Amino acid sequence: VLTWVAYALALAAVAAAARWYVRRVDELGRRRPFPAVSVALLALLTVAAAAPGVLRAREEHRLARAASDLAGRRVRVHCQTFGEEFVDAGAEIGYVRWRADGRPESRTVLKYEPCRDLARYLRSGKRAPTFEQVVAVHLLTHESMHLAGEHNEAVAECRAVQRDTRTTQLLGATFGQARALAARYWREVYPRMPEDYRSRDCAAGGALDEGLGDPPWA
Numbered sequence: 001v002l003t004w005v006a007y008a009l010a011l012a013a014v015a016a017a018a019r020w021y022v023r024r025v026d027e028l029g030r031r032r033p034f035p036a037v038s039v040a041l042l043a044l045l046t047v048a049a050a051a052p053g054v055l056r057a058r059e060e061h062r063l064a065r066a067a068s069d070l071a072g073r074r075v076r077v078h079c080q081t082f083g084e085e086f087v088d089a090g091a092e093i094g095y096v097r098w099r100a101d102g103r104p105e106s107r108t109v110l111k112y113e114p115c116r117d118l119a120r121y122l123r124s125g126k127r128a129p130t131f132e133q134v135v136a137v138h139l140l141t142h143e144s145m146h147l148a149g150e151h152n153e154a155v156a157e158c159r160a161v162q163r164d165t166r167t168t169q170l171l172g173a174t175f176g177q178a179r180a181l182a183a184r185y186w187r188e189v190y191p192r193m194p195e196d197y198r199s200r201d202c203a204a205g206g207a208l209d210e211g212l213g214d215p216p217w218a
């Protein structure tokens, strides 16, 4: 909605300037002053209204680059706006829709809150992520596993915990910061996940251990 407001404001600014231009000389031949204050004010409001949309688009682009790397194909990330989240009754904080042929769509939808946490994480120094930021970074990995074609929640979750270090690095963290974030998810969040998201095989040497370089249990 704000983006439409921005368009309307930009149009109003142009209209004010155009209105001045066609009537810049009055009936007595005197020059009318340019409506600098109203045009500047409209321009300022335009920028203010457009900023959230522009920032969200930039964030989505950055997240999509990481998700594409993780999923092994080109995918998109959509961050819900506050309004979209308000009308979305779903309980999950992110999802991938599945097509009739059983394959995933090529985009994931992340709710407003985790997207805000991811934006804050991207802007941060990445030294001391909040608990919510840890969960949000992992969410991106988890949904990327669905985008890669994994339907089963426990398998997607286990594949994700083994790639959280990579995701975190893709978002700009150092290797040390990334390992710490992945380990924290594994210790603090994974054990508390609902049963269908966990598996006894998700452990060092377990059936779901892919033998990747940086498992969280190392």
Ligand SMILES: [Zn+2]
Residues within 6 Å of the ligand: 142, 146, 153, 156
């Ligand atoms: Zn899932």
